[in-house]
Amino acid sequence: MAGGSGTPGALLKLIRDGSATTRAELVDLTGLARSTVSQRVDSLLADRLLIEAGGAPSSGGRPPTLLEFNRNAGVVLAADLGATHSRLAVSDLVAAPLAAISGEKPIADGPEAVLSWVETEFARLLEEAQVSEERLLGVGIGLPGPVEFASGRAVSPPIMPGWDGYDVRSRLERRLGVPVLVDNDVNIMALGEWWAMDRPVDDFLYVKIGTGIGSGLILGGHLHRGADGAAGDIGHIQVGDPTVVCRCGNPGCLEASSGGAALARDLRAAGYDTEVTRDVVALVRAGNAEAIQAVAEAGRRIGAVLATIVNLLNPSEIVIGGDLADAGAELLARIREVVYRRSTALSTRQLSIRTSELGDDAGITGAAAMAIEHVLSPSGIRRLTRELA
Amino acid sequence: MAGGSGTPGALLKLIRDGSATTRAELVDLTGLARSTVSQRVDSLLADRLLIEAGGAPSSGGRPPTLLEFNRNAGVVLAADLGATHSRLAVSDLVAAPLAAISGEKPIADGPEAVLSWVETEFARLLEEAQVSEERLLGVGIGLPGPVEFASGRAVSPPIMPGWDGYDVRSRLERRLGVPVLVDNDVNIMALGEWWAMDRPVDDFLYVKIGTGIGSGLILGGHLHRGADGAAGDIGHIQVGDPTVVCRCGNPGCLEASSGGAALARDLRAAGYDTEVTRDVVALVRAGNAEAIQAVAEAGRRIGAVLATIVNLLNPSEIVIGGDLADAGAELLARIREVVYRRSTALSTRQLSIRTSELGDDAGITGAAAMAIEHVLSPSGIRRLTRELA
DNA sequence: GGACCTTTGTTCTTGACTCAGACAAAAGTA
DNA sequence: TACTTTTGTCTGAGTCAAGAACAAAGGTCC
Numbered sequence: 034m035a036g037g038s039g040t041p042g043a044l045l046k047l048i049r050d051g052s053a054t055t056r057a058e059l060v061d062l063t064g065l066a067r068s069t070v071s072q073r074v075d076s077l078l079a080d081r082l083l084i085e086a087g088g089a090p091s092s093g094g095r096p097p098t099l100l101e102f103n104r105n106a107g108v109v110l111a112a113d114l115g116a117t118h119s120r121l122a123v124s125d126l127v128a129a130p131l132a133a134i135s136g137e138k139p140i141a142d143g144p145e146a147v148l149s150w151v152e153t154e155f156a157r158l159l160e161e162a163q164v165s166e167e168r169l170l171g172v173g174i175g176l177p178g179p180v181e182f183a184s185g186r187a188v189s190p191p192i193m194p195g196w197d198g199y200d201v202r203s204r205l206e207r208r209l210g211v212p213v214l215v216d217n218d219v220n221i222m223a224l225g226e227w228w229a230m231d232r233p234v235d236d237f238l239y240v241k242i243g244t245g246i247g248s249g250l251i252l253g254g255h256l257h258r259g260a261d262g263a264a265g266d267i268g269h270i271q272v273g274d275p276t277v278v279c280r281c282g283n284p285g286c287l288e289a290s291s292g293g294a295a296l297a298r299d300l301r302a303a304g305y306d307t308e309v310t311r312d313v314v315a316l317v318r319a320g321n322a323e324a325i326q327a328v329a330e331a332g333r334r335i336g337a338v339l340a341t342i343v344n345l346l347n348p349s350e351i352v353i354g355g356d357l358a359d360a361g362a363e364l365l366a367r368i369r370e371v372v373y374r375r376s377t378a379l380s381t382r383q384l385s386i387r388t389s390e391l392g393d394d395a396g397i398t399g400a401a402a403m404a405i406e407h408v409l410s411p412s413g414i415r416r417l418t419r420e421l422a
Numbered sequence: 423m424a425g426g427s428g429t430p431g432a433l434l435k436l437i438r439d440g441s442a443t444t445r446a447e448l449v450d451l452t453g454l455a456r457s458t459v460s461q462r463v464d465s466l467l468a469d470r471l472l473i474e475a476g477g478a479p480s481s482g483g484r485p486p487t488l489l490e491f492n493r494n495a496g497v498v499l500a501a502d503l504g505a506t507h508s509r510l511a512v513s514d515l516v517a518a519p520l521a522a523i524s525g526e527k528p529i530a531d532g533p534e535a536v537l538s539w540v541e542t543e544f545a546r547l548l549e550e551a552q553v554s555e556e557r558l559l560g561v562g563i564g565l566p567g568p569v570e571f572a573s574g575r576a577v578s579p580p581i582m583p584g585w586d587g588y589d590v591r592s593r594l595e596r597r598l599g600v601p602v603l604v605d606n607d608v609n610i611m612a613l614g615e616w617w618a619m620d621r622p623v624d625d626f627l628y629v630k631i632g633t634g635i636g637s638g639l640i641l642g643g644h645l646h647r648g649a650d651g652a653a654g655d656i657g658h659i660q661v662g663d664p665t666v667v668c669r670c671g672n673p674g675c676l677e678a679s680s681g682g683a684a685l686a687r688d689l690r691a692a693g694y695d696t697e698v699t700r701d702v703v704a705l706v707r708a709g710n711a712e713a714i715q716a717v718a719e720a721g722r723r724i725g726a727v728l729a730t731i732v733n734l735l736n737p738s739e740i741v742i743g744g745d746l747a748d749a750g751a752e753l754l755a756r757i758r759e760v761v762y763r764r765s766t767a768l769s770t771r772q773l774s775i776r777t778s779e780l781g782d783d784a785g786i787t788g789a790a791a792m793a794i795e796h797v798l799s800p801s802g803i804r805r806l807t808r809e810l811a
Numbered sequence: 812g813g814a815c816c817t818t819t820g821t822t823c824t825t826g827a828c829t830c831a832g833a834c835a836a837a838a839g840t841a
Numbered sequence: 842t843a844c845t846t847t848t849g850t851c852t853g854a855g856t857c858a859a860g861a862a863c864a865a866a867g868g869t870c871c
Contacts, residue, residue, distance in 0.1 A: 057848060066830045071849065088837095094847020095837040179768055189768050236649050248734075252641050259736025260625050263769040270730045271764045281766070341659045341730055345637075347648025375660045377670070379568055379578050380652040446819060455859045460820060477866095483818020484866040 041073050042411030045082055048102050055097035080418055082106045107170040109404040110155050113218060113396030116140050116177050116192055120397045123158040128401040131162040140177055143195035148204055171408040172205060172213040173400035175221040179262045185215040188262060214403050218396055219265055220256055223249025225399025226352050229391055234349035243355035244310055246288040270338055287338055291331035293357045299327055310356040317360040325363055332364040336371025343376040354389035430462050431800030434471060437491050444486035469807055471495045496559040498793040499544050502607060502785030505529050505566050505581055512547045513790040520551040529566055532584035537593055560797040561594060561602040562789035564610040568651050574604040577651060603792050607785055608654055609645055612638025614788025615741050618779055623738035632744035633699055635677040659727055676727055680720035682746045688716055699745040706749040714752055721753040725760025732765040732773060743778035
């Protein structure tokens with residue numbers, strides 16, 4: 034009864050993902066009666082979630098009316114908060130930004146300071162995009178640390194002093210009056226990259242290789258968060274060299290040998306002026322042999338971990354993102370080489386490994402997508418319909 | 423419309439898992455009207471899926487009627503086919519066997535021979551348990567190799583000559599006339615162990631350490647099969663020593679160093695008469711220091727892989743099964759030690775690691791459970807109700 | 812012990828929703 | 842221009858869940 038195949042939300046989903054563009058196609062896909070589809074579509078048209086977009090060519094009879102998702106039926110606010118650098122946007126309902134800003138706001142300033150800043154910038158964005166507040170439907174936030182998704186709280190974040198247990202959701206919901214969803218930054222990047230796929234696959238892994246290394250998992254068509262919201266934390270998998278101690282205190286972590294910070298550190302020790310990941314990328318692009326070599330080694334180590342994951346999860350697709358993903362073809366080539374060599378034949382039969390399509394936009398896209406999916410879910414639609422009535 | 427919270431199947435689920443025992447509790451849990459619950463329950467009573475089991479003490483008003491799932495509303499057939507050893511059973515609807523047999527039938531005899539044998543034994547079991555054929559509701563089969571679950575075919579099985587692409591489901595459905603579900607043997611063990619849990623957790627890993635090493639994953643409350651049905655194949659994750667070549671042809675596979683066959687091989691090289699895994703277990707139980715040492719080393723290597731998996735998936739529970747799991751406390755202790763040392767603190771916060779409750783019964787229980795879950799799902803219930811009408 | 816309350820479960824009416832079929836609209840086709 | 846095809850709307854009938862009234866079966870309190 035709550036969200037079956039005939040519900041307005043289900044029909045909207047078919048229109049949104051392009052499976053159907055006319056009432057007749059909805060009838061074919063759902064098996065519902067023409068009258069029922071018509072009635073449901075009317076309700077969606079009344080809510081302005083769908084619009085009629087002219088006619089299509091006839092196939093021998095009366096030409097159908099094209100139905101289109103109204104991406105301007107509302108807006109969502111999205112924030113991708115990083116350790117020092119953050120991006121915020123107001124986006125339409127296909128996650129395209131109407132207005133966006135970047136800002137340098139250290140997450141270490143603590144929740145009060147950071148969230149006040151976010152609230153101020155959100156207000157500014159709504160003004161800039163000239164959207165009235167009643168058109169705001171939801172908010173998506175990404176934080177650079179573990180999040181208990183169900184409650185919207187940060188949990189034991191290693192690089193976010195003062196945030197442990199802070200109820201980000203309640204804080205923002207009280208202020209903004211719409212549903213607020215909070216998740217880990219790598220999870221929302223995975224969601225963004227998944228959202229941008231032409232045909233989203235069921236089992237998908239997003240790997241962010243930046244200062245550190247993390248991943249987001251889409252399994253069975255759903256974001257996998259694990260029992261404590263800690264899933265995807267591949268940066269602290271212990272591999273090889275136990276003499277290098279990670280910032281987390283343990284020896285041999287993957288990111289302590291192969292993250293952007295680690296490569297910058299190693300190249301600095303070799304006499305180069307590499308401070309951050311981008312400096313490493315610049316060296317690689319300049320054709321520096323040592324840097325290329327270092328990145329290749331990192332690729333092999335990351336590939337070894339990914340090979341393990343491929344054997345375990347048998348995903349259809351792996352996307353490599355993060356700053357170091359821009360370091361040319363060498364990284365991807367090494368990762369591919371090791372993954373295909375070290376995984377079983379069956380588990381790589383459908384596997385594709387590629388770099389991110391969205392690049393730096395993955396996070397903000399995913400934060401918006403998370404909010405959109407929530408407000409346009411069957412239950413969200415019912416809420417909207419009630420409010421408009 | 424298809425399987426919402428008010429559907430008979432949903433109510434049955436609440437009774438089956440013990441969430442509700444009376445109509446009033448169903449009302450509380452579902453939020454449905456008393457009249458609606460009453461009507462639905464009547465339909466389930468008419469189908470004999472529920473039975474009224476006397477009254478419960480009053481809490482100050484009219485005492486409620488206890489509702490109980492009728493485990494004898496039908497039976498399922500279950501088969502756990504191994505490389506050489508197989509187990510078959512007729513089970514009631516809580517997966518308890520009414521009659522069971524074991525048999526030595528080499529899977530390498532090929533699908534025709536093996537499945538004919540299975541059909542004969544199934545018929546014998548139904549006779550032994552004195553259940554008429556119309557009470558048979560479904561069949562669950564486990565095969566020792568990868569299976570494409572959706573179609574019920576074996577795919578590229580390494581140890582099942584002649585089975586590649588064989589349509590096990592159609593073959594048995596044609597003969598038996600009820601839904602047949604086919605899955606990998608480790609997957610059904612995972613399902614069995616999960617089914618037997620008091621409060622099933624959402625994210626769970628079953629690890630079978632027998633001749634080889636494999637695993638089954640329950641993620642988000644569903645069995646995770648991956649894009650090719652190859653998920654969980656941790657035996658061929660490459661770790662450490664690349665001089666040992668696995669039976670799969672690759673070097674350094676986990677099971678080539680730490681599986682039961684590998685331990686038996688190593689101990690044989692050291693002069694012991696260990697042929698199969700059970701011989702290793704016997705040596706360990708006899709207190710042999712070399713055998714204990716070998717098992718401990720295996721435990722550490724397996725633990726290292728599991729630590730990686732814990733960081734990646736953040737499961738709530740890991741269960742260790744398979745013949746080698748019986749080798750005393752040393753294996754489990756080493757696995758635990760390494761997992762807790764090498765995983766992040768957050769990801770082990772809720773983690774428990776234990777040995778199998780069901781032991782050798784995990785597979786047959788899981789095969790039955792797989793069939794039961796299918797026929798008692800909302801869509802299965804509708805089918806049953808139609809048939810009875 | 813009897814009046815009253817509480818809790819459980821059923822019956823009956825009402826309203827909402829879906830479907831099928833009739834009807835209308837808008838094209839192509841002969 | 843008449844007919845067919847396809848799309849979309851309207852209407853009456855049937856189904857299903859909700860709510861309220863009613864019945865049943867116990868406890869509680871004086």
